[in-house]
Amino acid sequence: MHKIICFALSILLLTTLAACQFENNEDMSLTIYTERHYDTDQLLYDEFTETTGIKINLVRDEADKLMTRLQNEGEDTEADLLIIADAGRLGRAKDLDLLKPITSEALETQVPENYRDPEAYWYGLTMRARVIVYHPNRVNPSELSTYEALTDEKWQGRIVSRSSTNIYNQSLMASFIELWGEDEALSWAIGLANNFARDPEGNDRDQAKAVVQGVADLAIMNTYYIGRMLYSSDPAEVEVAETIGIYFPNQETTGTHINVSGIGLIKHSKNADHALKLIEFLTSETAQSSYANANFEYPVNPNVEPHELLKSWGSFIKQDIPLSVLSEHSTKATMLMNQAGWK
Numbered sequence: 001m002h003k004i005i006c007f008a009l010s011i012l013l014l015t016t017l018a019a020c021q022f023e024n025n026e027d028m029s030l031t032i033y034t035e036r037h038y039d040t041d042q043l044l045y046d047e048f049t050e051t052t053g054i055k056i057n058l059v060r061d062e063a064d065k066l067m068t069r070l071q072n073e074g075e076d077t078e079a080d081l082l083i084i085a086d087a088g089r090l091g092r093a094k095d096l097d098l099l100k101p102i103t104s105e106a107l108e109t110q111v112p113e114n115y116r117d118p119e120a121y122w123y124g125l126t127m128r129a130r131v132i133v134y135h136p137n138r139v140n141p142s143e144l145s146t147y148e149a150l151t152d153e154k155w156q157g158r159i160v161s162r163s164s165t166n167i168y169n170q171s172l173m174a175s176f177i178e179l180w181g182e183d184e185a186l187s188w189a190i191g192l193a194n195n196f197a198r199d200p201e202g203n204d205r206d207q208a209k210a211v212v213q214g215v216a217d218l219a220i221m222n223t224y225y226i227g228r229m230l231y232s233s234d235p236a237e238v239e240v241a242e243t244i245g246i247y248f249p250n251q252e253t254t255g256t257h258i259n260v261s262g263i264g265l266i267k268h269s270k271n272a273d274h275a276l277k278l279i280e281f282l283t284s285e286t287a288q289s290s291y292a293n294a295n296f297e298y299p300v301n302p303n304v305e306p307h308e309l310l311k312s313w314g315s316f317i318k319q320d321i322p323l324s325v326l327s328e329h330s331t332k333a334t335m336l337m338n339q340a341g342w343k
């Protein structure tokens with residue numbers, strides 16, 4: 001009888017050990033669904049793997065596709081972390097129940113409160129500003145002041161913008177709903193759309209190109225595209241970026257609109273401890289400058305200096321709102337922009 005019990009116990013012990021072994025192997029890797037695709041990111045992941053032994057598998061795709069994939073995969077997903085741009089989109093991932101909260105003292109120090117979800121569902125990794133760019137031959141920067149002033153009739157037929165279906169514009173509009181209320185935000189969108197030189201088309205870079213080609217005199221775009229164009233392998237892009245002037249609006253009032261790219265822990269991840277280590281690493285002083293510089297973005301960690309190019313544009317006053325409100329107003333923002341005739 002004893003022998004049988006002993007034998008049964010040994011089998012049990014062996015299976016448990018085998019299971020542990022298997023789990024440990026599983027645990028030594030992290031799968032990230034990401035829309036980022038920079039060589040310098042890979043160097044950071046390699047450094048992380050070297051110090052922790054945790055391997056990184058990357059699945060790269062567009063943000064919306066990654067989110068749909070996570071919805072379809074449900075609890076069978078291999079993904080541990082999601083990295084996407086725009087707080088509006090990060091909020092959408094939270095609302096779609098794709099993420100779960102994760103927190104630590106390090107994260108709270110490394111990522112300022114405004115740049116993370118108040119319930120710890122996501123953390124900003126890099127920051128960007130949505131600025132005004134202008135043609136210096138046709139616009140004197142002294143004529144510029146605020147986003148609101150772009151509705152002035154002097155800019156009639158002189159502004160280009162990308163579509164209202166774009167998340168960056170939806171988040172910009174959402175920030176105005178937060179700051180001014182719906183009625184004023186709607187009036188602004190109507191005034192801006194009235195001043196468009198053409199129906200919205202193309203991406204952020206295309207707006208800068210249109211300004212240089214003479215289609216318009218002003219455009220609104222994200223700062224990192226200017227950096228990416230300046231260092232582009234395409235000489236035409238370099239020329240565009242070298243020609244345009246950059247203006248940070250609302251410096252004496254509500255500040256320039258900013259946004260982040262960020263990271264969240266996948267709801268069905270089985271590797272939360274390792275995932276936390278990686279988020280802590282990516283927001284640490286060591287990693288932040290290379291991580292942000294890869295895309296000419298600003299670090300979120302307040303102790304880290306931005307790239308020389310960004311420093312050359314000077315420091316600026318930022319909108320002082322928690323970025324988590326951008327997704328709260330996102331649906332309303334889209335509705336109002338449509339109502340305003342901003343296609």
Ligand code: FE
Pocket residue numbers: 085222
């Ligand atoms: Fe972008």
